Amino acid sequence: MKPLRLRRSRKRAAATLCLGLSAAAALQPSLAEPAAANSAAVYRFDIAAQPLYAALSQLAEQTGIQFVYSPDLVRSLQAPALSGSMTADQALQKLLAGSGLAHKAGQGNSVILEKTAVNEPQSAPGSTTLPSVTVVGKASGFDDNDPRSREYAKSHSAAATKTDTPIFDTAASIQVVPRAVMEDQKNTRIKDALENVSGVRAQPTLGMGTGFIVRGFKVDHVFRNGLITTQSNGFNSEFDIANLESVEILKGPSAMLYGRSEPGGLINVTTKKPSETPFYSLEQQFGSYDYYRTQWDATGPLNGDKTLLYRFSGSYQDNNSFRDLIFTDRVSVSPSITWKPSDATDFTLNVEGLKQDYQADFGIPAIGNRPANIPIGNSFGDTNDPVDHLSKVHLGTEFNHRFNQDWAIHNRFLMSRENNEQVFVNPSPAFGNALLADNRTLGRNIFSQENEVEAYTTNLDLTGKFKLLGMQHDALVGFDYTQSHTMYHTQGDWQNRNPALDIDIYNPRASYGIPSSVFDSTLATYVQPGREYSMFVTEWYGAYFQDHITLWDKLHIYGGGRYDWAEVGRGRGATEASAENALEYSNPSVKRKDEAFSPRVGILYQLALAQRLRQLEQFVRRQ
Missing domain, CATH: 2.40.170.20 (TonB-dependent receptor, beta-barrel domain)
Structure with missing residues (x-):
């Protein structure tokens, strides 16, 4: 049994010592290299049929390529489903098949999309018209499958719909505290992480960390990877964040998907994989x-x-x-x-x-x-x-x-x-x-x-x-x-x-x-x-x-x-x-x-x- 202790008056300035060792996976291309350097790299794709701009966004996330194009080019265009192992160039050709668009290499790791036959409108004499440009891609060094990646905003929430629907397309209020935020703040409990979420405040729990008030309603139980944990009869528990990838808050009623949940909202933690x-x-x-x-x-x-x-x-x-x-x-x-x-x-x-x-x-x-x-x-x-x-x-x-x-x-x-x-x-x-x-x-x-x-x-x-x-x-x-x-x-x-x-x-x-x-x-x-x-x-x-x-x-x-x-x-x-x-x-x-x-x-x-x-x-x- 651990000895009991009184509070000690001696204080120490907070300090953190970090040691990180990482090794890149074999054959994993560096996203900092130009796109041409990755032309032979083979990726495993699993992209559903969807609007072309969304498919290009997923392709960019997986390969590190930045796509540059006018938003008018892809408006109302649909991309076919893409599945299997192939190079980034092969994947892009399949996504653009039948779209009337072609691509060419730009600077660095960028790829420019353009019409196969361009008919520019006539401009007034002496004027120059510059088309609007949309850049869809990601910064070099970002990889969803790399534990070293630092993502401060999550585009998806598993708790909201139990599908891969983006948060932006979901008719609900959802907030996600990602791993990068918890690490920067040096959180140790989900109570600390939820200080970042509006409408959520901790409730006294006699030394535990899973009692909360969400939009005015008491929430005792926490879901783990979409399944309710042991807090089923009002007994609070504890979660350490060492094994957590994110903490998700689905505000408002969620009984349609989970049954037993409070009207104020639902708290779900996702663990590292x-x-x-x-x-x-x-x-x-x-x-x-x-x-x-x-x-x-x-x-x-x-x-x-x-x-x-x-x-x-x-x-x-x-x-x-x-x-x-x-x-x-x-x-x-x-x-x-x-x-x-x-x-x-x-x-x-x-x-x-x-x-x-x-x-x-x-x-x-x-x-x-x-x-x-x-x-x-x-x-x-x-x-x-x-x-x-x-x-x-x-x-x-x-x-x-x-x-x-x-x-x-x-x-x-x-x-x-x-x-x-x-x-x-x-x-x-x-x-x-x-x-x-x-x-x-x-x-x-x-x-x-x-x-x-x-x-x-x-x-x-x-x-x-x-x-x-x-x-x-x-x-x-x-x-x-x-x-x-x-x-x-x-x-x-x-x-x-x-x-x-x-x-x-x-x-x-x-x-x-x-x-x-x-x-x-x-x-x-x-x-x-x-x-x-x-x-x-x-x-x-x-x-x-x-x-x-x-x-x-x-x-x-x-x-x-x-x-x-x-x-x-x-x-x-x-x-x-x-x-x-x-x-x-x-x-x-x-x-x-x-x-x-x-x-x-x-x-x-x-x-x-x-x-x-x-x-x-x-x-x-x-x-």
Whole structure:
């Protein structure tokens, strides 16, 4: 058990020491070279049929070529689907086939598009007309598959539609905090990353980091790669960002795709995946209040043909706080492996383990409608308060198979197990005013809680693109299932004040040092005998469909629905067995079944200005 510590007054200036080692993948061309130097390089393309400007944008992202053309040249032009291994020149010829456009090499890695037969309009005598030019490409050195790449703006969000629809074309409010931002800010928890998102604020969670208010609604649970994690009954958890690629916020209702979500929004974290590009990184951070953090990341292929990839990331963090008695000691380890038996199929297995010792913090009491005017470091626990403990593990899989350019099937699975033990010197009553009439004495008592959660969730999605009656359709049909069991155990007294434990909020240190015998005797009782144990169960099925219709490249119409079948229950008893029996031989007051249909409709029209802004956003995002 880690020794308890008081806040240390010695502060250290924040400093960060970074060591990065990287190796380029074999045969990977340098994007800093001219396009001609890459003419023989072979790429694997998987570009769906879509407007030509969008296809050119994807080609630019993968090859590093910058395309220069007038927007009038590609207006209303469609590009065919492109799949297979070929050079960039071969891919461009296929995309431009039948379009009436030709290409020629420009300076550096640029390619100029022009009509095969140019008929310039006659200009007035003595005047010169310069055509408008659009540049679509990306800065040299940017590669979506390279872990060294730094992308500050994400064009897609997996959580928003469960498809590859760009955020710009989605009739919803979506914000994504990418890895580059989290690294620059040196975030360590998703709570830190979400400080960048409007309409989201952290909620006190007694030392945990996954309680939030989104657009005024409480959000306890966090989704991981599109699947709900263990926070299924209001028990907060923790995520370290060492293994996170991004944090996504889908604002507003999302029940059509996910079933159980709050009206304010949904929080989804995406984890890092193995990469074909070898990359190794080790980082050491130092900071105030005895802050030490070590973070590492390693990825690359395990065999010559790059069909087997690995990634191993993690962190260790140890720190005190500006608050007395508060500290965190956390280690996170996340190995993953990807198998690609063919160009059309991939399977990823990922594991995430986290162990954290910490001390819960109840904050500062209020006097009237304002925080008490006391030193911000004053804490109202105790030096003999046992250390709180959290341990959890996530085991996930992801399977993708592309039947062709347009149709694919996706399956995800997540197993979550979590144990959380907390002992509090608790303000009492916990759900009332624990501050006495003198506005300086805080009533307290001793209380403990433990919850063990085991949850399984999976989904199966079929996505497809097709044209019908001149309309482009991006369709989704899916099914998901969630099952969780939570055993909750409580001891002590959270309701009645023990006068011997009263503390002066202006001088709390004088009351530190509660005898161990007081902890033992209080925790041997419970304020509500016969209700010490609670068993929560959840079983949830959902089937859903969605269609994204695009007209004239500007009008986007979303329609879909979901039908849910849910069963939840809570059994209570003096023992774990009696709580389980209360559920097994249940009555309507213990278990509840519900089913409901959740529709969703959205319309988005992109004005001419919006189209220009989109082109600008695509260009700036790659710089």
